[in-house]
Amino acid sequence: MKTLATAFAGMMGACLLVSTPVLAASSYDPFGTGGDDYYPETEYSQPSYNPYGYQGTVGQGAQAAPQAQVAPIPREIVSFRSEYKPGTVVVSTAERRLYFVMPNGEAIRYGVGVGRPGFTWSGTKTVTAKREWPSWTPPAAMIARRPDLPRYMAGGVENPLGARAMYIGNTEYRIHGSNEPDTIGQAVSSGCIRMTNDDVTDLYERVKVGAKVVVLN
Numbered sequence: 001m002k003t004l005a006t007a008f009a010g011m012m013g014a015c016l017l018v019s020t021p022v023l024a025a026s027s028y029d030p031f032g033t034g035g036d037d038y039y040p041e042t043e044y045s046q047p048s049y050n051p052y053g054y055q056g057t058v059g060q061g062a063q064a065a066p067q068a069q070v071a072p073i074p075r076e077i078v079s080f081r082s083e084y085k086p087g088t089v090v091v092s093t094a095e096r097r098l099y100f101v102m103p104n105g106e107a108i109r110y111g112v113g114v115g116r117p118g119f120t121w122s123g124t125k126t127v128t129a130k131r132e133w134p135s136w137t138p139p140a141a142m143i144a145r146r147p148d149l150p151r152y153m154a155g156g157v158e159n160p161l162g163a164r165a166m167y168i169g170n171t172e173y174r175i176h177g178s179n180e181p182d183t184i185g186q187a188v189s190s191g192c193i194r195m196t197n198d199d200v201t202d203l204y205e206r207v208k209v210g211a212k213v214v215v216l217n
Contacts, residue, residue: 073111073185075199080107084214089127089175089207091193091215093120096185098175098193100206110203113178113194116187122217125169127209131155134165139172142190163197164204168213175213176200 080099084090090099090107093114099107115121133155143149153159162177175193177200178184184196193215195203 072181072196075202076109077102077106078109079105081105084212087206087208087211089203089211089213091175091213093122093215093217096187098195098203100203108203108206110195110199111184112175113183113185113189114187115189115191119189119191120187120217121173121191122215125171125213125215127166127207127211127213128169129167130204130207130209131165131167132204133159133163134161134174134176135159136161162195162200164200166204166207175203 078099080101082090082101084101086101086103088101090101091097091112091114092099096112096114098110098112100110101107135155136153136159137151138146138149143151155161157179160179161174162179165174165176167174173191173193175195177197178194179197180194181196183189183194188194
């Protein structure tokens, strides 16, 4: 019994570590200066598909099912030498990483999914809105490519925008969560920046409406 309790305590400790950024072991310089197609045909073409295997109805928000997700790419606090002010979000498309700039030359680094070839973009925008468990209305261009997609999906665990979304400028792009955590670190989207639900919730609490978002190729 004592062995079982010890093992359980170790598991709980590991779970708690996942939810907070860890300090990277060494200094890191990311710049060397020192609207998505969410439904793959093979998975979502079946009406009964449920990404977590839970029973429930699409669009029930956070109450539809618990979140059981572990970030495949750990959050880290890294050295970040740049001219960007604290509070800025910097996305490195090539690295498939997002940096939230903090004071004292540091940033929180997250793994992200980015636009696939032909759907990448770059520029400087601002966060114009934030939403918890956002609904999803696929844009017309996406419907043209994938006429099988729903025209509207209420927020919830089955919604491809995940737990949180931050809307970028007057574009159709968002920084948002995902119900496909295995796509983080890949180039798979139609231009949106994907994060795990755990990571996007962490970032959501830090980023303010009006914050600068810099997307680099």
